[in-house]
Amino acid sequence: MTLLSVEGLRVEFPTDEGPVEAVDGVDFTVDRGEVVCLVGETGSGKTAACEALTRIADGAAVDGSVRFDGRELTDCDDRTLRSVRGDRIAHVFQQPGTSLDPVYSVGDQIIEAIRLHDDASRNEARARAVSLLEDVGIAAPAERIDAYPHQLSGGMRQRVAIAVALAADPDLLVADEPTTALDVTLQAGLLELLRELSAERDLAVLLVTHDLGVVAELADRVVVLYGGRVMERGGVETLFERPAHPYTRLLFESLRGTADGSDDRPTPADDGCPFRSECPYAVPDCAEGRPSFHAADDEPAHEVACVFYGPDYDIGTLGGEGS
Numbered sequence: 096m097t098l099l100s101v102e103g104l105r106v107e108f109p110t111d112e113g114p115v116e117a118v119d120g121v122d123f124t125v126d127r128g129e130v131v132c133l134v135g136e137t138g139s140g141k142t143a144a145c146e147a148l149t150r151i152a153d154g155a156a157v158d159g160s161v162r163f164d165g166r167e168l169t170d171c172d173d174r175t176l177r178s179v180r181g182d183r184i185a186h187v188f189q190q191p192g193t194s195l196d197p198v199y200s201v202g203d204q205i206i207e208a209i210r211l212h213d214d215a216s217r218n219e220a221r222a223r224a225v226s227l228l229e230d231v232g233i234a235a236p237a238e239r240i241d242a243y244p245h246q247l248s249g250g251m252r253q254r255v256a257i258a259v260a261l262a263a264d265p266d267l268l269v270a271d272e273p274t275t276a277l278d279v280t281l282q283a284g285l286l287e288l289l290r291e292l293s294a295e296r297d298l299a300v301l302l303v304t305h306d307l308g309v310v311a312e313l314a315d316r317v318v319v320l321y322g323g324r325v326m327e328r329g330g331v332e333t334l335f336e337r338p339a340h341p342y343t344r345l346l347f348e349s350l351r352g353t354a355d356g357s358d359d360r361p362t363p364a365d366d367g368c369p370f371r372s373e374c375p376y377a378v379p380d381c382a383e384g385r386p387s388f389h390a391a392d393d394e395p396a397h398e399v400a401c402v403f404y405g406p407d408y409d410i411g412t413l414g415g416e417g418s
């Protein structure tokens with residue numbers, strides 16, 4: 096069942112040189128209990144799209160539709176939005192320390208999060224906080240609950256941040272590069288934890304990452320972004336086996352280290368297909384408005400925004416595994 100449906104999402108940030116469009120008409124959905132990964136390089140709009148869901152980015156102008164559990168969020172009042180934020184949609188950020196307050200014990204922070212969304216007594220909330228710490232894999236939670244963030248390792252702080260996010264029993268966890276700051280062993284443990292939590296709690300997870308290992312480990316579906324737009328979307332196995340969009344292929348090759356992933360690349364084109372300034376297959380039609388989504392293959396949910404998958408072109412021209 097669809098929990099989150101995002102359609103035509105646009106996000107603009109004011110700058111001294113005028114507004115900059117970070118997200119330019121993005122569509123995707125997340126079902127209950129599903130893990131969807133937003134994948135793309137820096138500046139692709141994945142973080143801006145996530146922050147726009149509950150309008151947590153300062154100064155951003157948000158347009159389009161964000162329907163969460165049947166309720167439109169883009170035009171709801173601040174009170175409604177506050178009740179959704181944290182209560183139904185929780186965020187976990189890249190740096191484990193970002194969302195934790197260094198002057199309060201981790202227990203106090205989880206207890207406060209529980210009591211913000213529930214009228215539990217302090218003792219009840221403390222018992223639940225211990226249980227949450229146990230759920231996120233903190234050893235000796237009854238003792239660790241009184242620790243301060245600086246007394247915990249980076250991996251433990253990120254687990255505590257997840258415990259705070261889960262305190263209100265949300266339906267959707269939005270996690271922005273949650274494992275990037277951790278070493279490989281801690282990353283693996285945290286990914287396993289997110290997978291377990293999703294399955295046990297029927298928790299939907301929207302995960303922002305540029306790490307294909309994370310995608311392969313966790314995702315049910317993948318949405319590939321470039322220049323603030325969706326280039327391709329589909330099931331994780333399909334995308335890994337048959338990446339169809341020329342940008343997805345380049346991204347996968349560069350992230351795997353088999354292609355040049357240097358920063359010295361053209362910026363996305365403002366009109367037409369944003370990838371056309373570096374696409375080896377670009378034809379004049381690629382500059383004529385935004386390419387529509389077309390089926391990439393027989394897989395119903397595998398769609399690609401590229402003119403070569405439309406009726407006027409032969410996808411054999413693109414070569415590679417996706418054609």
Ligand code: SF4
Pocket residue numbers: 340341342368369370371372374375376377378381386400401402403
């Ligand atoms: S629409 Fe054109 S420029 Fe964009 S990926 Fe397809 S062929 Fe390349």
